[in-house]
Amino acid sequence: MSIHSPPEDWFEAPSGAERVWIGIAMIWCLVMFIAMPYWYFFGKQNSTGEAYRVTPAAFSARVNTFVESHKVGEVKGMPIAEPAPGGDAYLLARMWQWYPVLKLRKGQTYRIHISSTDLQHGFSLQPLNMNFQILPGYDHVLTITPTSAGEFSIVCNEFCGIGHHLMTGQILVEEQAP
Amino acid sequence: MTTITADGVLPARTPAGNHLAGAVRSCETTGLPLCAVSSRFVRWHAVAAVVFLLIGGIGAILLALTRWPAVHLLNPPWYYRVLTLHGLNMLIFWILNFEVAILYFVGTTLLNSRLYSAALAWAGFLLMIAGAIIVDIAILSGTSDVLMTSYVPLLAHPAFYLGIILVAVGCLLGVINFFGTLYIAKRDGTYEGSVPLVVFGATAAAIIAVVTLLHGAAAMIPAFLWSVGLMDGVDPSWYRSTWWGLGHMSQQVNVCAMVSVWYLIGTLSVGSKPLSETVCRGAFLLYILFINVASAHHLLTDPGVGAAWKIWNTSYAMYLAVLASMVHGFTVPASIEVAMRGKGFRRGLFGWLTAAPWKNPAFSGFFLSLVIFGFGGGITGVVLGTQQINIMAHNTLRIPGHFHVTVVGGTTLAFMALTYYLVPLVFRREFPARVLCRLQPWIFGIGITLFAIGMSFAGSYGVPRRHWDVEFSGALFATGFDSGAHVMLGLMGIGGVIAATGLFLYIALVVAAVFFGRSNAGAGMEPWHTERSGGEVARPGDEDEHHTPGTLVLTGIFLLSFVVYYFANWKWLSDVWHVR
Ligand code: HEM
Ligand SMILES: [Cu+2]
Ligand SMILES: [Cu+2]
Numbered sequence: 120m121s122i123h124s125p126p127e128d129w130f131e132a133p134s135g136a137e138r139v140w141i142g143i144a145m146i147w148c149l150v151m152f153i154a155m156p157y158w159y160f161f162g163k164q165n166s167t168g169e170a171y172r173v174t175p176a177a178f179s180a181r182v183n184t185f186v187e188s189h190k191v192g193e194v195k196g197m198p199i200a201e202p203a204p205g206g207d208a209y210l211l212a213r214m215w216q217w218y219p220v221l222k223l224r225k226g227q228t229y230r231i232h233i234s235s236t237d238l239q240h241g242f243s244l245q246p247l248n249m250n251f252q253i254l255p256g257y258d259h260v261l262t263i264t265p266t267s268a269g270e271f272s273i274v275c276n277e278f279c280g281i282g283h284h285l286m287t288g289q290i291l292v293e294e295q296a297p
Numbered sequence: 298m299t300t301i302t303a304d305g306v307l308p309a310r311t312p313a314g315n316h317l318a319g320a321v322r323s324c325e326t327t328g329l330p331l332c333a334v335s336s337r338f339v340r341w342h343a344v345a346a347v348v349f350l351l352i353g354g355i356g357a358i359l360l361a362l363t364r365w366p367a368v369h370l371l372n373p374p375w376y377y378r379v380l381t382l383h384g385l386n387m388l389i390f391w392i393l394n395f396e397v398a399i400l401y402f403v404g405t406t407l408l409n410s411r412l413y414s415a416a417l418a419w420a421g422f423l424l425m426i427a428g429a430i431i432v433d434i435a436i437l438s439g440t441s442d443v444l445m446t447s448y449v450p451l452l453a454h455p456a457f458y459l460g461i462i463l464v465a466v467g468c469l470l471g472v473i474n475f476f477g478t479l480y481i482a483k484r485d486g487t488y489e490g491s492v493p494l495v496v497f498g499a500t501a502a503a504i505i506a507v508v509t510l511l512h513g514a515a516a517m518i519p520a521f522l523w524s525v526g527l528m529d530g531v532d533p534s535w536y537r538s539t540w541w542g543l544g545h546m547s548q549q550v551n552v553c554a555m556v557s558v559w560y561l562i563g564t565l566s567v568g569s570k571p572l573s574e575t576v577c578r579g580a581f582l583l584y585i586l587f588i589n590v591a592s593a594h595h596l597l598t599d600p601g602v603g604a605a606w607k608i609w610n611t612s613y614a615m616y617l618a619v620l621a622s623m624v625h626g627f628t629v630p631a632s633i634e635v636a637m638r639g640k641g642f643r644r645g646l647f648g649w650l651t652a653a654p655w656k657n658p659a660f661s662g663f664f665l666s667l668v669i670f671g672f673g674g675g676i677t678g679v680v681l682g683t684q685q686i687n688i689m690a691h692n693t694l695r696i697p698g699h700f701h702v703t704v705v706g707g708t709t710l711a712f713m714a715l716t717y718y719l720v721p722l723v724f725r726r727e728f729p730a731r732v733l734c735r736l737q738p739w740i741f742g743i744g745i746t747l748f749a750i751g752m753s754f755a756g757s758y759g760v761p762r763r764h765w766d767v768e769f770s771g772a773l774f775a776t777g778f779d780s781g782a783h784v785m786l787g788l789m790g791i792g793g794v795i796a797a798t799g800l801f802l803y804i805a806l807v808v809a810a811v812f813f814g815r816s817n818a819g820a821g822m823e824p825w826h827t828e829r830s831g832g833e834v835a836r837p838g839d840e841d842e843h844h845t846p847g848t849l850v851l852t853g854i855f856l857l858s859f860v861v862y863y864f865a866n867w868k869w870l871s872d873v874w875h876v877r
Binding site: 165255272 | 374450488494533534569571572573574575597598600601602604607608616620623627631687688689691692758764766771778779843844848860870874875
C-alpha cells in the first residue's frame with residue numbers, strides 16, 4: 120500500500136513490463152538529449168544567446184548612427200534601413216515600437232543587434248513564429264539568414280506596459296539582387 | 298489483519314502514535330489515526346485554498362472571455378490586471394495552500410504522528426493569508442500591473458513584493474513544520490521501517506520547495522529593496538534566472554505533490570499498491586536530484602546565456618527528471634491494473650479499466666489528471682523545453698497551453714479529486730448532489746483539455762501570450778494571424794468557459810458539503826462506489842504481479858504520440874529562417 124510503510128526488504132530491482140518500460144523510456148530520453156547537441160552542430164536554427172553588455176544610451180547612439188548611414192526610405196514616419204549583406208544591423212525595442220524598419224535580402228546573412236532602452240520586450244517575427252527575449256542592458260545578437268522574401272511583422276510578446284499590444288514593427292526581405 | 302473499508306482494503310496499523318491524550322481520533326472509514334491539531338490546519342489551509350481558487354477562477358473566466366476574440370471582454374488595463382491576479386492566486390495561493398494541507402495530512406496521518414508545532418502552523422498560516430491579501434489589494438488597486446513574474450524593470454508597489462515574500466516565508470514555515478513532524482515521528486517510533494511511499498513523495502516535494510522558496514527570496518527581496526529605493530536597480534537577466542528558480546522548480550513541487558496524490562487516491566479507491574517500491578522511490582529521488590537549475594527552460598531564447606549552458610541545464614545530459622515522470626506514468630496505471638485484476642476484473646486488455654470505480658469522483662478525477670498530465674502536459678513540456686524548438690514557442694500561447702494541462706488539468710484536478718475524500722474524512726461532511734460530484738471532474742477535465750488544445754495550436758500560429766489584441770488594431774504596422782489561429786482561439790474560449798463551469802461547480806459542491814453537508818461523524822464515509830467482485834477466474838499468468846498488458850498498450854500509445862509530436866516540431870523548425 121502506498122500509504123503504509125513498505126516491508127523491510129523493499130529494495131528490489133525492477134522486473135517484467137516495468138523494467139521494459141524503464142529501458143524504453145531511458146533510450147528515448149537519451150535520443151532527446153542527443154538531438155540538441157546534434158542540432159547545435161548541424162541544424163540551422165539555434166539560440167546561442169550571443170550578447171554584450173551595453174547601456175541604453177550607448178545602444179541608442181549606435182542605432183541612430185546605423186539609421187543615419189543606412190537609411191533607404193521611410194514608411195509611416197519610420198525610417199527604413201538596409202544593412203550591407205554580411206554586415207551589422209541595429210534594432211531598438213522601446214515602448215512601444217521597433218525602430219527602424221529593416222530591409223534585408225534573401226539568402227544573405229546579417230548580424231542583427233537588438234536591445235531595449237526601457238523594459239523587457241519580446242521579439243516575435245511573424246508569420247514565421249521565431250521568438251527571442253530582449254532585455255535592457257544586453258545587446259542580443261541574432262545572426263540571421265532570411266530564407267524567404269516578403270513583408271514580415273515583428274510583434275512584442277513580452278508584457279511591456281499598457282501599450283504592449285500596439286508594439287509592432289516590420290522587416291522587409293527582397294529576393295536576392297541579380 | 299485487514300479491514301474492509303468504503304473504497305479500499307487497508308490493513309490495521311500496529312505501532313502506537315505519539316499523540317497527546319484526546320488529540321487523536323481513529324477515522325471511522327479508513328482506521329487511520331487523525332491528529333486533531335493537524336486536522337484543524339488541514340481544514341484551514343484547504344478552505345483558504347478554495348477561496349483563492351475562487352478569486353483565480355473569476356479571473357480565469359474573464360481572461361478566457363477576453364482572449365476569445367469574438368467576445369474580447371475586458372479593456373487593456375483590466376486584462377493585464379486580472380492576468381496578474383489570476384496567475385498569483387492560482388499558481389501560488391491556491392496551490393501552495395493546498396500543498397501545505399497535504400503535507401500536514403500525510404505527515405501526521407500516514408505516520409501516526411502528531412503535528413510538530415501548532416504555533417508554527419498558526420504563524421505559517423497567518424503569514425500566507427496576510428501576504429496573499431496584501432498582494433491582491435496591491436493588484437486590484439491598480440498599482441501593480443506587472444503580471445505575476447514582475448520582470449524588472451517593471452515596477453510594482455512595494456506591497457506587492459512584500460506580500461509575496463510573506464507568502465513564501467509562511468509556506469516555508471509550513472514545510473519546516475512538516476520536517477519537524479517527520480523528525481518527531483522517527484524519534485518516537487510511530488511507524489516501523491521506512492516511511493510510506495506517499496510520505497516519501499511528499500518529502501521530495503518539501504525538499505524541492507525549500508530550494509524553490511530560497512530562489513524566490515533571492516529574486517523578490519532585491520526587487521522589493523529596489524521598489525522602496527534602497528537599491529539602484531536589479532539586473533534583468535539575473536532576475537529572470539532567479540525568478541524562474543522559483544517559478545519552474547515550484548512546478549516540480551507540484552508534480553511531486555500530484556504524483557503522491559495519485560498514489561494516495563489509487564490506494565484509497567481501489568487498494569492499489571506500488572509494483573516496486575524501489576522504482577517509485579527512485580523516481581522521486583530523480584526529481585530531487587535533476588530538477589534544480591531547470592529554470593533554464595524559461596531562458597532558452599534569452600541573451601547572455603550560452604547554448605551549451607542551455608542544452609546542459611535543459612536536460613542534464615539525459616532528461617532524468619523526464620524519465621522519472623515517464624516511470625510514474627507507467628507505475629501509477631500499472632498499480633491500478635494489478636489491483637483491479639487482483640479483484641477479478643481480468644477480461645481483455647482493458648476490462649480492469651472499464652470496471653474501475655468511475656462513480657467515485659476521486660478516482661475519475663485522478664485518472665483524468667493522469668491522462669491529461671501525461672498526454673498533454675508531459676509531451677508539450679518536453680517539446681517546448683527542447684533548446685532549439687523553444688524558438689518557435691517562447692512567449693507564445695503554446696506556453697500557457699502547456700501549463701494549463703500540467704498544473705491545471707494535472708495538479709489542480711488531482712487536488713480536486715482528493716477533496717472528494719478530504720471533506721468526508723477530515724471535515725466529516727458528506728457531499729450533497731452526488732450526481733454533480735461525479736460529473737465535475739469530467740466537466741473540468743474536458744474543458745481544460747479543449748482550452749489547452751486551442752491555446753497550444755493558436756500559439757503554433759504565433760499568437761503571443763499575455764497579449765490583449767490579436768488584431769493589433771491601432772498599431773503602426775497592421776498585422777494579424779491566420780484564420781486558423783482564430784478558430785483555435787475560439788476553441789480556447791469555449792473550452793475555457795466549460796473548464797470554468799467545472800471549477801465553479803467544484804467550489805459550490807465543496808461549500809455545500811463543508812457548510813451544509815450531512816455530518817458522518819461516528820458513521821464513517823458513505824462510499825462513492827459500491828465494490829463488487831469481478832468474479833472472473835484467474836488464468837495462468839494472472840497471479841504475476843507484473844502482468845500489466847493494458848498499461849503497456851496505453852504507455853505505448855503515449856510514447857508514439859510523443860515521438861510524432863517531437864519530430865514534427867523539429868521538422869517545423871527546419872523550415873524557418875536560419876539563425877544563430
Ligand atoms: C477554469 C480554469 C482556467 C481557465 C479558463 C484559465 C484561463 C487562463 C487564461 C485565458 C490565461 C491568460 C493567458 C494569456 O492571455 O496569456 C491564463 C493564464 C494563466 N493561468 Fe489560467 N486558467 C484556468 C485555471 C488556472 C489554474 C487552476 C492555474 C494554476 C494552478 C492557472 C494558472 C495560470 C497562470 C500561471 C497563467 C499565466 C499568467 C501570466 O501570464 O502571467 N490557471 N489562464
Ligand atoms: Cu514590448
Ligand atoms: Cu510588449
